[in-house]
Amino acid sequence: MTEVEAKKPQESLQDRLAQVVELLHRHRIVEDLAHRQSQEGQHQDLVENLVHRQNLVELQRKLEALHPADIAHILEALPLDDRLTVWQLVKSDRDGDILLEVSDAVRETLIADMDDHELLAAAKEMDADELADLAAELPRDVVHELMETLDAQQRERVRSALSYEEDQVGALMDFEMVTIREDVSLEVVLRYLRRLKELPGHTDKLFVVDYDGVLKGVLPIKRLLVNDPERHVAEVMASDPVTFHPDEDAYEAAQAFERYDLVSTPVVDKSGKLIGRLTIDEMVDLIREESESEVLNMAGLREEEDIFASVWKSLRNRWAWLAVNLITAFVASRVIGLFDGSIEKLVALAALMPIVAGIGGNSGNQTITMIVRAMALDQMGTGNSARLLRKEAGVGMLNGLIWGGVIGVVVYWLYGSWSLGVVMTAAMTLNLLLAALMGVLIPVTLARMGRDPALGASVMITAVTDSGGFFIFLGLATIFLL
Amino acid sequence: MTEVEAKKPQESLQDRLAQVVELLHRHRIVEDLAHRQSQEGQHQDLVENLVHRQNLVELQRKLEALHPADIAHILEALPLDDRLTVWQLVKSDRDGDILLEVSDAVRETLIADMDDHELLAAAKEMDADELADLAAELPRDVVHELMETLDAQQRERVRSALSYEEDQVGALMDFEMVTIREDVSLEVVLRYLRRLKELPGHTDKLFVVDYDGVLKGVLPIKRLLVNDPERHVAEVMASDPVTFHPDEDAYEAAQAFERYDLVSTPVVDKSGKLIGRLTIDEMVDLIREESESEVLNMAGLREEEDIFASVWKSLRNRWAWLAVNLITAFVASRVIGLFDGSIEKLVALAALMPIVAGIGGNSGNQTITMIVRAMALDQMGTGNSARLLRKEAGVGMLNGLIWGGVIGVVVYWLYGSWSLGVVMTAAMTLNLLLAALMGVLIPVTLARMGRDPALGASVMITAVTDSGGFFIFLGLATIFLL
Numbered sequence: 001m002t003e004v005e006a007k008k009p010q011e012s013l014q015d016r017l018a019q020v021v022e023l024l025h026r027h028r029i030v031e032d033l034a035h036r037q038s039q040e041g042q043h044q045d046l047v048e049n050l051v052h053r054q055n056l057v058e059l060q061r062k063l064e065a066l067h068p069a070d071i072a073h074i075l076e077a078l079p080l081d082d083r084l085t086v087w088q089l090v091k092s093d094r095d096g097d098i099l100l101e102v103s104d105a106v107r108e109t110l111i112a113d114m115d116d117h118e119l120l121a122a123a124k125e126m127d128a129d130e131l132a133d134l135a136a137e138l139p140r141d142v143v144h145e146l147m148e149t150l151d152a153q154q155r156e157r158v159r160s161a162l163s164y165e166e167d168q169v170g171a172l173m174d175f176e177m178v179t180i181r182e183d184v185s186l187e188v189v190l191r192y193l194r195r196l197k198e199l200p201g202h203t204d205k206l207f208v209v210d211y212d213g214v215l216k217g218v219l220p221i222k223r224l225l226v227n228d229p230e231r232h233v234a235e236v237m238a239s240d241p242v243t244f245h246p247d248e249d250a251y252e253a254a255q256a257f258e259r260y261d262l263v264s265t266p267v268v269d270k271s272g273k274l275i276g277r278l279t280i281d282e283m284v285d286l287i288r289e290e291s292e293s294e295v296l297n298m299a300g301l302r303e304e305e306d307i308f309a310s311v312w313k314s315l316r317n318r319w320a321w322l323a324v325n326l327i328t329a330f331v332a333s334r335v336i337g338l339f340d341g342s343i344e345k346l347v348a349l350a351a352l353m354p355i356v357a358g359i360g361g362n363s364g365n366q367t368i369t370m371i372v373r374a375m376a377l378d379q380m381g382t383g384n385s386a387r388l389l390r391k392e393a394g395v396g397m398l399n400g401l402i403w404g405g406v407i408g409v410v411v412y413w414l415y416g417s418w419s420l421g422v423v424m425t426a427a428m429t430l431n432l433l434l435a436a437l438m439g440v441l442i443p444v445t446l447a448r449m450g451r452d453p454a455l456g457a458s459v460m461i462t463a464v465t466d467s468g469g470f471f472i473f474l475g476l477a478t479i480f481l482l
Numbered sequence: 483m484t485e486v487e488a489k490k491p492q493e494s495l496q497d498r499l500a501q502v503v504e505l506l507h508r509h510r511i512v513e514d515l516a517h518r519q520s521q522e523g524q525h526q527d528l529v530e531n532l533v534h535r536q537n538l539v540e541l542q543r544k545l546e547a548l549h550p551a552d553i554a555h556i557l558e559a560l561p562l563d564d565r566l567t568v569w570q571l572v573k574s575d576r577d578g579d580i581l582l583e584v585s586d587a588v589r590e591t592l593i594a595d596m597d598d599h600e601l602l603a604a605a606k607e608m609d610a611d612e613l614a615d616l617a618a619e620l621p622r623d624v625v626h627e628l629m630e631t632l633d634a635q636q637r638e639r640v641r642s643a644l645s646y647e648e649d650q651v652g653a654l655m656d657f658e659m660v661t662i663r664e665d666v667s668l669e670v671v672l673r674y675l676r677r678l679k680e681l682p683g684h685t686d687k688l689f690v691v692d693y694d695g696v697l698k699g700v701l702p703i704k705r706l707l708v709n710d711p712e713r714h715v716a717e718v719m720a721s722d723p724v725t726f727h728p729d730e731d732a733y734e735a736a737q738a739f740e741r742y743d744l745v746s747t748p749v750v751d752k753s754g755k756l757i758g759r760l761t762i763d764e765m766v767d768l769i770r771e772e773s774e775s776e777v778l779n780m781a782g783l784r785e786e787e788d789i790f791a792s793v794w795k796s797l798r799n800r801w802a803w804l805a806v807n808l809i810t811a812f813v814a815s816r817v818i819g820l821f822d823g824s825i826e827k828l829v830a831l832a833a834l835m836p837i838v839a840g841i842g843g844n845s846g847n848q849t850i851t852m853i854v855r856a857m858a859l860d861q862m863g864t865g866n867s868a869r870l871l872r873k874e875a876g877v878g879m880l881n882g883l884i885w886g887g888v889i890g891v892v893v894y895w896l897y898g899s900w901s902l903g904v905v906m907t908a909a910m911t912l913n914l915l916l917a918a919l920m921g922v923l924i925p926v927t928l929a930r931m932g933r934d935p936a937l938g939a940s941v942m943i944t945a946v947t948d949s950g951g952f953f954i955f956l957g958l959a960t961i962f963l964l
Binding site for chain 1: 494496499549551552555558559561672675676678679680681683684685686703704707708709710734739740741742743745762763765766767769770773774776777778783787789790793796797800801803804805807808810811812814815816818819822825826829830831832833834835836837839840841844845848851852853855856859860861862866869870873876877880881885888889892941944948952
């Protein structure tokens, strides 16, 4: 895909979005007017048409001046009808760039609006790795036709990229590498680069390979520039660079980029042959996506949602966790049901029990968030669990005694029963201990089972602290108060 | 700071951590043994000492082979006593690099373990921007002494970096720029670079300035390499590059890096004079931090916590949100208290009310997470709120009718009262509508007030859906069932 130089944004994203919305709005008013008048008669048609067209032309000019990433952002921020109006106005030779920039959910709506011919035209300019990114969402016959137009090497690359899982290095690598031999001088390298006319984006190092394509090292551009041109590549190159295999976990690669401040790295196969390249821009996107899916998972959303998605789509995205929540709430309700008799005798219990459950849920969520984060950052080593458990139990115990004590006093003051206050304090302390215990054990157990520790962590801990809190409080009350 | 070339990690971070822990463990066993025997007598002292020392030497050798970022990671994953043992073993000339890599919470524990002399030595090698990062956490007299050792330009730079807020571009920029003039040929530029011997990290472009230091454009290294050396900088440079002002929001700069796939950008003052540089590595750290603080804020944790922090430190980090939660839980409890009489007459209400509150909380959290994310991504434009409100209300209404209907049937089956079932369905639907309404309004209002919309969003929405849910359910029940 041709590279677009980013220009200084003279106005903020919000401003640009507001301008586009304003132009769209004007366009709609004229359209409405034209529509109403065409029902009343045909006069003034010409004038309206002109104004109408003028608004669209202005909008189009505005859009043309924007970077594809900015257009993508505007498309994401517009409701479906406005989004498609803007999409129609964008020059077709930029469709591909923009499709690659928008979120999956929005891309779906744009692709649905394009016919096969437009899709083919948009995809024609793409590199193999970009095609592979898009392939899953394109109609089957379009993909088929596209593959026909590719040469053998490109087709092989698309196939290879498609053969990896979304979270593997192989799915994120590109193939735009500049390779050189180790037995030439830097002068020769410089001349070779000049003949290339253009270098791929994020080229901070050249890859040194032998005649079989096996990676021998990398030549950072920095070293190429500061060293004597008479020197040979072999003397100047770094012979032990960070590399990745295509079947490695992409998120671990992203963490390595972050840790070692990398811009690009070679990807090699088992035999050491160079097959692709990872770049920081893909890694940044991945870091962003990972953090977001953590937030979404904890809130019980399955995936990123287009904020203007239809009600039905949103329902489908959200129903699974709601259903889980409903079941756990139902269990908690049955726990309360066990103590019907106690509540009938002492109705204050009904009013106080949500406090015990709520504080446990909040504290448990704090613990589980901490542990999930430590796991994501690889800080949970062997033999740490017991120590963390002790610490979290300590925090829970103290919080229980302090806050439980406060609430106990308030309860005594409200209901005039010191024994009810003591039961309240004891129940809160025990539930906070339970929250600490489960806040450590749930993610640790999920991880041992090979599951994502963030997934549903919040729903699960709340389920435990709700049912547990009700049981502990009502149980203690039944034993000691009735 | 000297640059360290990242080497291929032959083993995973987890493996390396495990090895260090193993060596530490062996060291501790010998130490224990030595301690016990020194109480019994002095025999075998020599042997123990040798074994003891051998373990430490092995550990030290292991650490020396690691990248500072990896040592930082190991330090973060170790409990305090082990952490300080490892910290003592690290060669003092790497202290600075490692201090810059560890998290704030862990850095504090390391600095507390160093005397002024060690701190001065560690900070001596740092660049102005790195010093500024560290200055806030160093003892006042160390900072004072450090400033004395700097030359006037460096001191000015540290002062300037310290004068900006943490979230401003000025606090994150560095000063390692390569500047050139526009009226020279590329050949001259190439020769100039060779004389520099070393280029700063992340140099993907050179900054073109006039004699007053005003930025005229940037010369991407890519263009320098592929163009004819006879051509002049002015012909080849990009004259309208992305730039930032030091008082701009750093997070917006990070988003621009992400959007335009940048590696470095110049920072200029109001008059267009070049004063610094932003690089992708700082931006990646910022993106990571922003996403993390979103997760932490939603869970009610004030800041990043060292997982091995003391119980007291953890308490301080968490108590604020727990207190808020306690107050909201108390309010919910008082709402229930209003309906004492109803619950006494129909104790089933006590068992069912947490279901109404729970489903509202879960659904509200889904909505608020969506909206907070859309805001973080700048997708909430003018006039979108009403449309989003309608959509979320639709989702809430449908969820209420569907899930509320299911639960209504279950309640009828359990308690044999169809009117109780209908009240349950109605209460769930109304509470889901309330959740949708507040899920949109809370973050929108917080943002209008200039507050972070993520801050406490989860606690607030849960407070509303709890109290609201109890009120709606118990209110409807009191009116229609009693």
